[in-house]
Amino acid sequence: MRRRALIVDHGCVVGNATRAAIISNRKITGLSIDVITELVAEVGPLWHERHQARLVSRPRKRAVGAGAKHRLVFVDRLLATLVHLRHGTTHDVLACWFGVERSTITRAIGEVRPLLAERGCTISPGVRLRTLAAVVDYLGASGKTGIVDGTEIRARRPAVGRKGRDAFISGKSKQNAVKAMVVTDEDGRVLFCSPTRPGSCADITHARQLGLVKLLADGPAVEILSDAGYQGLGAQTGGRAVTPPHRKFKKNAPDWYEEMYERQRKAHSSRRIRVEHGIAHPKNWRALARHHGHREHMSDTVQAIASLLSHQQTTDLASTQQT
Known part of the structure; x- marks a missing residue:
C-alpha cells in the first residue's frame, strides 16, 4: 500500500512520529503523500547536488564529507518548508518540533524554497x-x-x-x-x-x-x-x-x-x-x-x-x- 510506504532519503527511513504525522495528514502540508513522495524524489537530488557544489566551491581544510553530519536530513528540511508555507509556522516553533536550532530551520527553508519555486x-x-x-x-x-x-x-x-x-x-x-x-x-x-x-x-x-x-x-x-x-x-x-x-x-x-x-x-x-x-x-x-x-x-x-x-x-x- 503506497500510502503506508515509508519514504527513504539516502538510507534515512522516515518512521518517527513527527515525520509520520506530517506526511499522513494532508491538513498539515496541504499535499497528499503521493505528491510529497514525488517531491522527495525530484527535489532531493537537486538539493544534494547544490549542497555538494557549495562544499567544493571554497578552499577547505577538510575533505568534502568530513566533519559533523546533518542532523536534519533532506526529508525533514522539505517537510519543515512545507509546514512553514502552509501555516506560516515560525522558525522557532519548527526548530522545537524537529529538535534543532532555529538557524538550521532558517537555512533549510532558504535552501528548499527556491528549488520548489523553480519547478513551475x-x-x-x-x-x-x-x-x-x-x-x-x-x-x-x-x-x-x-x-x-x-x-x-x-x-x-x-x-x-x-x-x-x-x-x-x-x-x-x-x-x-x-x-x-x-x-x-x-x-x-x-x-x-x-x-x-x-x-x-x-x-x-x-x-x-x-x-x-x-x-x-x-x-x-x-x-x-x-x-x-x-x-x-x-x-x-x-x-x-x-x-x-x-x-x-x-x-x-x-x-x-x-x-x-x-x-x-x-x-x-x-x-x-x-x-x-x-x-x-x-x-x-x-x-x-x-x-x-x-x-x-x-x-x-x-x-x-x-x-x-x-x-x-x-x-x-x-x-x-x-x-
Missing part, C-alpha cells in the same frame, strides 16, 4: 510551465482561454528613511503590499505566477514589464481575459487581450446604453471569475495571507506555493479521471 506550474503529469512564454505557447496549442489578474499580498513596509519605502503602498488597498500577476486557464487552474513587485506598481505596468504584450502580439493566436486594470492591452495586442467594455457615456447615458453596458460587463465578468478562484487557493496558504518575513523572499514564496498547489491539483484531477 504542473498542468499534467510530467509537464510544467515555468515561463510566461511557455504559458502563451500552451494556450495557443491547446486552444484554451487564459485569464490574467494581479493579486496583492500584505508585507512589511521598509524602515523609515530607507529608499523606496513609499513604493510598497498600494493605491488600491491602501496598505503595504507586494503584487504578483497570476495566469489561469478557463477552469481556474494556475498556469503561471510571476515574481513580485512593490504594491504601487499598476497591473498593466507589471504585465508590460513581464513581456506579456510582446508575447501576445508576436505569439500564437490566443485569447486572454483581464479586468479593467489592463485596459489598453487589447489595442496593443491586436485584440488578443480582452478587457471589459469601455464606458463611452460618463454622464446622462441613455437607458438603452446602460442596459447594454451592464449586460456586456456581466458577461465578461462571468467568464473571467475563474481567475479569482485560482487566486483564492494559494491565499489559503498562510505564508501568502500576510507575509511577516523578508520581502526579498516573497517571489520564491509565491512561486513555490503556486508550484505545489498546481502539482496537487493535477494529481487530484488525474485520480478523479481514473475512478
Whole structure:
C-alpha cells in the first residue's frame, strides 16, 4: 500500500512520529503523500547536488564529507518548508518540533524554497510551465482561454528613511503590499505566477514589464481575459487581450446604453471569475495571507506555493479521471 510506504532519503527511513504525522495528514502540508513522495524524489537530488557544489566551491581544510553530519536530513528540511508555507509556522516553533536550532530551520527553508519555486506550474503529469512564454505557447496549442489578474499580498513596509519605502503602498488597498500577476486557464487552474513587485506598481505596468504584450502580439493566436486594470492591452495586442467594455457615456447615458453596458460587463465578468478562484487557493496558504518575513523572499514564496498547489491539483484531477 503506497500510502503506508515509508519514504527513504539516502538510507534515512522516515518512521518517527513527527515525520509520520506530517506526511499522513494532508491538513498539515496541504499535499497528499503521493505528491510529497514525488517531491522527495525530484527535489532531493537537486538539493544534494547544490549542497555538494557549495562544499567544493571554497578552499577547505577538510575533505568534502568530513566533519559533523546533518542532523536534519533532506526529508525533514522539505517537510519543515512545507509546514512553514502552509501555516506560516515560525522558525522557532519548527526548530522545537524537529529538535534543532532555529538557524538550521532558517537555512533549510532558504535552501528548499527556491528549488520548489523553480519547478513551475504542473498542468499534467510530467509537464510544467515555468515561463510566461511557455504559458502563451500552451494556450495557443491547446486552444484554451487564459485569464490574467494581479493579486496583492500584505508585507512589511521598509524602515523609515530607507529608499523606496513609499513604493510598497498600494493605491488600491491602501496598505503595504507586494503584487504578483497570476495566469489561469478557463477552469481556474494556475498556469503561471510571476515574481513580485512593490504594491504601487499598476497591473498593466507589471504585465508590460513581464513581456506579456510582446508575447501576445508576436505569439500564437490566443485569447486572454483581464479586468479593467489592463485596459489598453487589447489595442496593443491586436485584440488578443480582452478587457471589459469601455464606458463611452460618463454622464446622462441613455437607458438603452446602460442596459447594454451592464449586460456586456456581466458577461465578461462571468467568464473571467475563474481567475479569482485560482487566486483564492494559494491565499489559503498562510505564508501568502500576510507575509511577516523578508520581502526579498516573497517571489520564491509565491512561486513555490503556486508550484505545489498546481502539482496537487493535477494529481487530484488525474485520480478523479481514473475512478
